[in-house]
Amino acid sequence: MLVNLARTHRLNAAPLAPGPVLYWMSREQRVRDNWGLLHARELAGRAHPLVVCFCLVPAYPGATLRHYDFMLSGLARVEIDLAALGIPLALRLGDPSAEIPRLADELGAGCVVTDFDPMRVKQGWQRAVAEALPVALIEVDGHNVVPARQVSQKQEYAARTIRPKIHRLFGEYLEEFPAIEPQAAAVPSLPPTDWDALRAGLAVDPAVGPVALAPGEDAAREALDRFVSDRLEVYAERRNDPNAGATSWLSAYFHFGQLAPQRAALAAAASGRGEGQAAFLEELVVRRELSDNFCLHNAHHDTLAGAPAWALRTLDEHRADPRPYVYSQEEFEQARTHSRLWNAAQNEMRRTGFMHGYMRMYWAKKILEWSPTPEAAHATALALNDRHQLDGRDPNGHVGVLWSLAGLHDRPWQTRPVFGSIRYMNERGCRRKFAVDQYIERWGG
Numbered sequence: 001m002l003v004n005l006a007r008t009h010r011l012n013a014a015p016l017a018p019g020p021v022l023y024w025m026s027r028e029q030r031v032r033d034n035w036g037l038l039h040a041r042e043l044a045g046r047a048h049p050l051v052v053c054f055c056l057v058p059a060y061p062g063a064t065l066r067h068y069d070f071m072l073s074g075l076a077r078v079e080i081d082l083a084a085l086g087i088p089l090a091l092r093l094g095d096p097s098a099e100i101p102r103l104a105d106e107l108g109a110g111c112v113v114t115d116f117d118p119m120r121v122k123q124g125w126q127r128a129v130a131e132a133l134p135v136a137l138i139e140v141d142g143h144n145v146v147p148a149r150q151v152s153q154k155q156e157y158a159a160r161t162i163r164p165k166i167h168r169l170f171g172e173y174l175e176e177f178p179a180i181e182p183q184a185a186a187v188p189s190l191p192p193t194d195w196d197a198l199r200a201g202l203a204v205d206p207a208v209g210p211v212a213l214a215p216g217e218d219a220a221r222e223a224l225d226r227f228v229s230d231r232l233e234v235y236a237e238r239r240n241d242p243n244a245g246a247t248s249w250l251s252a253y254f255h256f257g258q259l260a261p262q263r264a265a266l267a268a269a270a271s272g273r274g275e276g277q278a279a280f281l282e283e284l285v286v287r288r289e290l291s292d293n294f295c296l297h298n299a300h301h302d303t304l305a306g307a308p309a310w311a312l313r314t315l316d317e318h319r320a321d322p323r324p325y326v327y328s329q330e331e332f333e334q335a336r337t338h339s340r341l342w343n344a345a346q347n348e349m350r351r352t353g354f355m356h357g358y359m360r361m362y363w364a365k366k367i368l369e370w371s372p373t374p375e376a377a378h379a380t381a382l383a384l385n386d387r388h389q390l391d392g393r394d395p396n397g398h399v400g401v402l403w404s405l406a407g408l409h410d411r412p413w414q415t416r417p418v419f420g421s422i423r424y425m426n427e428r429g430c431r432r433k434f435a436v437d438q439y440i441e442r443w444g445g
């Protein structure tokens with residue numbers, strides 16, 4: 001087999017029948033380095049056709065034109081690259097719970113393969129599809145180097161508990177991707193996608209517009225190559241300086257599946273960039289897989305209720321503490337706070353679709369301090385993150401917000417007003433770490 005079966009997981013008990021194979025692409029929107037597509041291709045073999053489907057949901061929760069523009073440009077490339085391999089792309093518009101079983105029925109599919117995704121929305125779609133299909137639905141983890149279901153069977157406490165589990169299996173799973181074999185079997189003829197008509201039919205908020213990041217698999221690979229050759233060397237030392245431009249800027253490519261984290265891990269592991277390599281692999285593999293582990297095993301991953309019990313208790317004990325400032329979601333969104341540093345971070349995100357990782361922590365912690373309740377703070381931070389960040393709606397975003405506001409994967413610290421024992425950050429601390437005024441000047445406070 002081309003694909004290690006430990007990366008696969010059956011989502012229903014229906015049989016795997018001989019016949020066409022349908023790959024329902026969703027989280028992994030790429031043709032190269034895609035374990036799900038490779039597994040579907042090997043199941044189809046020479047005898048049966050493989051058809052790829054992407055089901056476009058016209059109003060994915062919280063997404064805006066910024067996200068759809070980036071995603072659809074990448075998918076148009078996917079269609080071209082699949083065609084070069086003789087594999088058709090069926091683009092369906094609507095709810096996957098209905099569309100995928102319908103297409104599988106039209107094709108007389110013998111099985112359906114799809115991407116592992118721990119998010120609530122995706123899990124709901126997959127459950128509905130698994131129940132409706134008369135044939136096997138097989139999930140493939142094309143996102144984690146060590147598949148999430150192999151790393152751990154429970155929610156891990158912190159990076160320190162998942163790290164040894166990942167490290168133990170890392171060598172076994174960090175393998176080179178095989179090339180996908182072109183398809184010679186006769187395939188059902190499908191009309192090419194009318195991308196302009198699709199764009200015109202979207203029901204998304206155009207107020208948050210496209211950003212400058214180049215979309216698609218080729219652009220993602222170029223961005224990875226540039227990062228490894230130009231910035232990985234200084235990554236360990238400079239990644240926490242929001243002015244240094246030393247981060248990878250790859251998270252949007254990972255979120256939309258235009259780049260496999262495993263491809264980035266292979267490139268970093270082969271780079272020979274000592275400390276930078278180790279620091280990047282920690283973020284890319286340990287922290288990223290910790291986020292998938294949390295969302296997979298915590299049914300409340302998208303609300304404050306997902307936080308650890310000690311954190312919920314301390315936030316509750318400080319519920320009535322007077323707040324130094326109280327802002328509405330709209331005031332936060334428009335960067336109308338008293339803090340020039342906070343406003344600058346919000347502006348960076350609004351304009352570029354990307355806020356520096358260090359500022360994301362400060363930004364979210366201040367939303368906790370300046371909101372009427374911890375629940376309102378969580379809702380505001382998540383809504384703004386999902387609306388403006390190109391990598392919003394991702395397990396990493398959920399974990400980042402809960403880490404900042406509610407002690408997830410962290411421990412209790414010294415008690416303070418509003419925060420209780422949640423780790424605190426302030427502008428003075430930022431000033432010790434980097435040139436705050438330069439950052440404010442760049443983004444406007």
Ligand code: FO1
Binds near residue numbers: 060067118392
């Ligand atoms: N996945 C889909 O299968 N269909 C969609 O129409 C779709 C829209 C979409 C818009 C913004 C966004 O950030 C994500 C979107 N996704 C869509 C899901 C995405 O591929 C990711 O899998 C999850 O958000 C993270 O796991």
